[in-house]
Each structure stands twice: as C-alpha cells, then as structure tokens.
Amino acid sequence: MGKSNVETLFTWLDQTAEVIQQRENEPYLDSLALTMDILFYKEPPEEMDEIVSHKLKQRLAEIDLSNFKTDEIRKAIQLAILKGMKDSTQQQHLMTPETVAMIIGYLAGKFMEGKKQIRLFDPASGTANLISTVLEHLEQDVEAFASEVDPTLIELAVLNSNLQKKQIEFFHQDSLRPFLLDPVDLIVADLPVGYYPDDMQANSYELKADNGHSYAHHLFIEQSLKYTKEAGFLIFVIPEFLFDSDQSDKLNEFLHNHAHIVGVIRLPESAFKSKNNTKSILILQKKGEQTEEVKQPLLVQMPSFKNAHAMADILKQMNAWFKTYHTK
Structure with a gap:
C-alpha cells in the first residue's frame, strides 16, 4: 500500500515545519504557518538564512500542490495543525x-x-x-x-x-x-x-x-x-x-x-x-x-x-x- 495523498502532504508539511523549527527556534505552529506560506508562494522569504533557504527550495522541488484535491489539502493541513496543538494545550x-x-x-x-x-x-x-x-x-x-x-x-x-x-x-x-x-x-x-x-x-x-x-x-x-x-x-x-x-x-x-x-x-x-x-x-x-x-x-x-x-x-x-x- 502506497501512502495516501493526505499522508504524503502531511509528512511534507510536518518535516518542512520541523526544518524551520530547528533552525529558527520557533514554535511548531508558527513554523507550520511559515511552511504553508512558502508552499503558497512557492519560495522561501528573502530574509531567510541561506542554508535554511536552500534546504526549503529542495523541499519545494519534492511537492506539487496541483496533484492534490482541495479536500486532501484541507485534511493534511488539519493533521499538521492538530499535531501542533498537542504541544500548545490551550x-x-x-x-x-x-x-x-x-x-x-x-x-x-x-x-x-x-x-x-x-x-x-x-x-x-x-x-x-x-x-x-x-x-x-x-x-x-x-x-x-x-x-x-x-x-x-x-x-x-x-x-x-x-x-x-x-x-x-x-x-x-x-x-x-x-x-x-x-x-x-x-x-x-x-x-x-x-x-x-x-x-x-x-x-x-x-x-x-x-x-x-x-x-x-x-x-x-x-x-x-x-x-x-x-x-x-x-x-x-x-x-x-x-x-x-x-x-x-x-x-x-x-x-x-x-x-x-x-x-x-x-x-x-x-x-x-x-x-x-x-x-x-x-x-x-x-x-x-x-x-x-x-x-x-x-x-x-x-x-x-x-x-x-x-x-x-x-x-x-x-x-x-x-x-x-x-x-x-
């Protein structure tokens, strides 16, 4: 059984957020927001440290959002947000x-x-x-x-x-x-x-x-x-x-x-x-x-x-x- 589209996109969001989290020392949800931003604009922000920026460009090359249905995108984002919310227990x-x-x-x-x-x-x-x-x-x-x-x-x-x-x-x-x-x-x-x-x-x-x-x-x-x-x-x-x-x-x-x-x-x-x-x-x-x-x-x-x-x-x-x- 291959991974479902939802799992594939979730894993991509999650791992990318972790790259940002480790480098920038931001909370997971904030790193996830930045990940979603980068995915939307298809490039890292200019002010970003070059090493992270390079890593994120490599990550972007691995994903094509047009291959996913709207509902799959929503569910993958939902899973990533839920993971982030486990840490912030408000x-x-x-x-x-x-x-x-x-x-x-x-x-x-x-x-x-x-x-x-x-x-x-x-x-x-x-x-x-x-x-x-x-x-x-x-x-x-x-x-x-x-x-x-x-x-x-x-x-x-x-x-x-x-x-x-x-x-x-x-x-x-x-x-x-x-x-x-x-x-x-x-x-x-x-x-x-x-x-x-x-x-x-x-x-x-x-x-x-x-x-x-x-x-x-x-x-x-x-x-x-x-x-x-x-x-x-x-x-x-x-x-x-x-x-x-x-x-x-x-x-x-x-x-x-x-x-x-x-x-x-x-x-x-x-x-x-x-x-x-x-x-x-x-x-x-x-x-x-x-x-x-x-x-x-x-x-x-x-x-x-x-x-x-x-x-x-x-x-x-x-x-x-x-x-x-x-x-x-």
Missing part, C-alpha cells in the same frame, strides 16, 4: 473533530437547498477547518466570512484557505464586538465555552450575567442571531450542559423570543476525549414574518461514528425528516 485551540464538521456540512447543504446565493459566517473560526468543510458541502455561490481573535490561529486560517483556493474574508477581532458585516443566511460555529472577560462589552448584551462575568457561549449565540437575516439558519456545536447551567433560564427565554429551535443532534461520547467534553449540535432559525415553530424538530442521538450501519440508518432518518421539513 483549551480554545481545540479543533472541531472531522466527523462533526462533516455533519455540519451535510446539515448546511440541506438547509440551504434551493438558494442560489448564500452568505456564510463563522464567528469563532479558529484555523478555518469548520468553515472550509462546510464550503465543500455547499454547491451554491457562497460569500464566506470568518472571525478569529487569536493571531496564530487566524494566520493559519488564512493560509489554510489560500492553499485550498477558498475565498473567505477574515476579521481579526474579538467576535463579541461589533462587525462591519451585513446579515448572512447561515452561521456555523463551534462555540467557545467559558467566561467572557470584558464586562463592559458584555453589558450591551441581553444575555449578560446579572453579576460577575457572562458566558461567552451565550453571548456568541446572541451575537450570531444579530448578524443573521430573518429566517436564516444557525448551526452551533454546543456543550452538553448549555441548557442546564445557572444562566440557562435566561438563554431559553431569549431563544424563545428570537428563534425557532429546529433541531438538536447529540454527538457520541466516543467523538470526544472525555464524557465531560461531549457536545451536541444545535440548529436554530431566526424568527421572521414568514417563519413558524417547527412541530417536529430534528432530534437525533448520533451513534458511534465507527458504526457504519447505524450511521447509514440515522442519515436515512435525517433525509426523511428533511423531506417533510422542506414540503411544509
């Missing part, structure tokens, strides 16, 4: 698991059926793995926007979308501050979980805490609804405890006033490191004049992703649900 640097991103892509495709043009936004885009997976599933003409506050992650995100030849406009900012962005048809986000440190900014939100810090994951939901068109859709990866926390009454009431809950998909524990990290997918539709409550929301317990039979069954049920949903 909680917010966790990437949305591949299968979860694919389910969101599938849902996005279903909810956007029949639209010719789509505006898509991910307000917590990290390295852009989720939004680029969703873009693979949308056949329409898509204007895509993404926001990320962390400088390393957004640098990786921009390079990631460049190498995949995906057009995404990035905002480098705190996503809970105002955006220069017109409302969109679809929002996807793996919600950052935790407290939001900026109490002054949180004050402008309905979902701010009565005292102490507010929950970032609540504010992200409110902010997302603000930038969604009437009747637009939002697909969030949420923590299991979202609706049983000390501030969930407020959240429930807010959602009741502004959105319809279209579905909740519980993800299998096996997709996450521990039971405490288990997540679900929450699907909302922003209220509008033409919208109505969903009589039968899409409620699904996902089996283990390794169980192909059970997965096929669930997809069949979901497809059947969409048939009745689209005919209403």
